[in-house]
Amino acid sequence: MGINYGQLVRGDRIHASLLHDPEAFADEMERIFVNGWVFVGHESEIKEHGDWVTRQLGTESVIMVRESDDSVKVLANRCSHRGTALCWEQRGNNSFFQCTYHNWRFGLDGSVRAIPFPDGYDTPKEDLGLDAAKRLETHRGFVFVNLDGSAGPLADHLGAAGYELIDRLCDLSPTGEIDLSKGWIAHRVQSNWKLWPESDSDGYHVGFVHASMSETTDTYYDEVAVGGDAVRRSRAVDYGNGHIELDWRPSYQRQLAWLGITRDKVESYCEALTERDGTESAEQMLWDGPPHAFLFPNLFLGELVIAIVEPVGPGEMIHRHTSVQFEGVSEDFNRRLLRQTEAAVGPASFITSDDAITAERIQAGISGTQRSWADQDRGWIDLSRGLHREQIDETGARSSDASDETTNRGFWHRYLEIMTEQV
Amino acid sequence: MTSLQLKAEVEDFLYREARLADEFQLDEWEALLTDDFHYWVPAGRLEGDPSEQLAYLNDNRARVATRIRQLKTGKRLSQLPFSPMRRMISNIEVVDQGDDTISVKANFVIYEIAAQSTGELRIWPGQAQYRLRRVDGSLRMSSKWVELVTAELGQRNLTFLI
Numbered sequence: 001m002g003i004n005y006g007q008l009v010r011g012d013r014i015h016a017s018l019l020h021d022p023e024a025f026a027d028e029m030e031r032i033f034v035n036g037w038v039f040v041g042h043e044s045e046i047k048e049h050g051d052w053v054t055r056q057l058g059t060e061s062v063i064m065v066r067e068s069d070d071s072v073k074v075l076a077n078r079c080s081h082r083g084t085a086l087c088w089e090q091r092g093n094n095s096f097f098q099c100t101y102h103n104w105r106f107g108l109d110g111s112v113r114a115i116p117f118p119d120g121y122d123t124p125k126e127d128l129g130l131d132a133a134k135r136l137e138t139h140r141g142f143v144f145v146n147l148d149g150s151a152g153p154l155a156d157h158l159g160a161a162g163y164e165l166i167d168r169l170c171d172l173s174p175t176g177e178i179d180l181s182k183g184w185i186a187h188r189v190q191s192n193w194k195l196w197p198e199s200d201s202d203g204y205h206v207g208f209v210h211a212s213m214s215e216t217t218d219t220y221y222d223e224v225a226v227g228g229d230a231v232r233r234s235r236a237v238d239y240g241n242g243h244i245e246l247d248w249r250p251s252y253q254r255q256l257a258w259l260g261i262t263r264d265k266v267e268s269y270c271e272a273l274t275e276r277d278g279t280e281s282a283e284q285m286l287w288d289g290p291p292h293a294f295l296f297p298n299l300f301l302g303e304l305v306i307a308i309v310e311p312v313g314p315g316e317m318i319h320r321h322t323s324v325q326f327e328g329v330s331e332d333f334n335r336r337l338l339r340q341t342e343a344a345v346g347p348a349s350f351i352t353s354d355d356a357i358t359a360e361r362i363q364a365g366i367s368g369t370q371r372s373w374a375d376q377d378r379g380w381i382d383l384s385r386g387l388h389r390e391q392i393d394e395t396g397a398r399s400s401d402a403s404d405e406t407t408n409r410g411f412w413h414r415y416l417e418i419m420t421e422q423v
Numbered sequence: 424m425t426s427l428q429l430k431a432e433v434e435d436f437l438y439r440e441a442r443l444a445d446e447f448q449l450d451e452w453e454a455l456l457t458d459d460f461h462y463w464v465p466a467g468r469l470e471g472d473p474s475e476q477l478a479y480l481n482d483n484r485a486r487v488a489t490r491i492r493q494l495k496t497g498k499r500l501s502q503l504p505f506s507p508m509r510r511m512i513s514n515i516e517v518v519d520q521g522d523d524t525i526s527v528k529a530n531f532v533i534y535e536i537a538a539q540s541t542g543e544l545r546i547w548p549g550q551a552q553y554r555l556r557r558v559d560g561s562l563r564m565s566s567k568w569v570e571l572v573t574a575e576l577g578q579r580n581l582t583f584l585i
């Protein structure tokens with residue numbers, strides 16, 4: 001008897017047991033991370049043939065590698081002989097992968113190249129290769145996979161909104177290309193992974209959890225997310241399929257606020273955008289900035305930071321981030337992005353360290369809740385804020401005040417769809 | 424000054440710096456810094472140009488001042504309450520001594536309680552590299568670079584003064 005998700009995820013609340021139940025966690029790893037589309041990494045991380053990075057997709061360790069024909073492949077980090085992990089560093093460059101147990105050797109495409117004493121095998125070599133992601137698609141260098149190949153095309157998952165959010169970020173780079181090769185930083189948090197899609201796109205808490213930051217520095221979050229006016233101008237948006245955004249655009253009081261800099265400091269950058277797209281759209285981009293959005297289930301487009309949500313166990317996760325670097329800008333410009341990232345995100349940052357503590361406090365608060373309490377009216381988490389004032393636009397996107405839980409509901413709505421889909 | 428005298432003075436400085444950090448005596452700790460102080464905790468080894476890397480922490484003097492102001496607001500959730508913590512410093516070596524700069528390396532282990540959330544005991548082993556300078560007769564710190572043994576594994580919240 002599995003979990004009755006329909007009983008635990010309602011339109012206006014969810015049951016807290018879903019945030020620590022090991023059975024729910026196991027279901028999620030299968031249905032969300034194996035059966036569905038997930039973000040793996042960015043092509044700029046593996047520029048040269050043989051470049052690889054390891055990554056964790058739910059509980060599955062994978063290798064994302066640049067093949068000799070330039071294509072990108074995502075392979076299970078698991079020898080197809082007896083299961084030994086092939087790579088245990090975060091990145092490297094190899095012309096093949098060799099297992100250290102019985103020295104099986106695999107090509108960059110995962111096929112078996114050599115087996116010691118091969119006369120012991122009747123099985124055709126072609127059947128002995130590494131498990132590979134069955135579907136892989138990229139958009140603007142963002143690599144997505146569906147491990148078991150059972151999901152439809154990426155377009156069905158991302159939808160027009162998912163592509164637009166990625167485009168909105170990449171278009172801010174003068175060449176249209178971003179680079180994510182400065183390395184990823186892991187923030188280890190004792191919370192369920194699902195608290196992060198929520199936290200990263202929750203507009204309600206900013207003025208409270210991050211009050212210490214607002215009080216000590218000038219930050220553009222003051223104008224987009226703190227206080228009554230800001231949270232009424234900015235929008236919490238649910239695009240469907242679990243893709244959600246805190247849309248700061250209506251709140252910015254000046255161009256380039258999102259870069260924390262004035263125009264005269266980056267004149268050549270502004271000119272490059274104008275030259276590429278014309279004055280009108282360049283001027284608009286300088287107002288709008290990058291999106292603050294979450295693409296289901298594990299990719300956070302945090303303005304000029306990209307983060308991956310990595311589940312580790314029911315009460316343990318990693319928030320792994322890197323800094324967006326633009327192509328075609330000065331060294332100083334990209335250094336500014338690095339320093340901005342260090343200030344905002346990570347274990348020692350001024351912002352998300354306080355989100356991490358909040359997630360750990362939630363985990364402490366909910367860890368005793370039982371699934372069976374659902375029909376005793378105990379252990380529910382309320383997500384009803386703003387339900388009465390949501391608007392739906394012509395594309396079907398649902399939006400409300402930035403402090404409303406439209407984003408949180410959007411995540412859980414998609415979660416319920418997936419967890420109850422007939423396979 | 425003999426090298427023994429220098430060593431003793433350096434040790435006094437490091438022990439004091441450690442105690443002030445452990446006890447969140449923030450103003451007193453900040454008073455140990457020179458105006459060009461640089462504070463760096465990379466996500467790997469202490470090598471390469473810090474400005475080109477994405478680090479856990481890379482504070483110039485202005486940013487470390489902000490860090491301290493934030494801790495002093497009383498609203499910094501990840502240090503509310505301040506972590507009870509103590510660090511041991513050992514293997515202190517004066518590795519270089521220029522006209523006005525003394526370079527020092529030391530190993531440390533910090534024992535910290537995550538009193539703000541889970542209450543777990545967290546252990547932070549590593550090496551710190553200091554550059555010290557004499558200002559108005561007494562030592563000040565012009566940089567503190569920290570290489571965590573666990574640098575590449577990722578970290579739990581690191582919002583105290585390491």
Ligand code: FES
Pocket residue numbers: 079080081082083084099100101102103104
């Ligand atoms: S387990 Fe890899 S070669 Fe045997």
Ligand SMILES: [Fe+2]
Pocket residue numbers: 199205206209210351352355
């Ligand atoms: Fe937050």
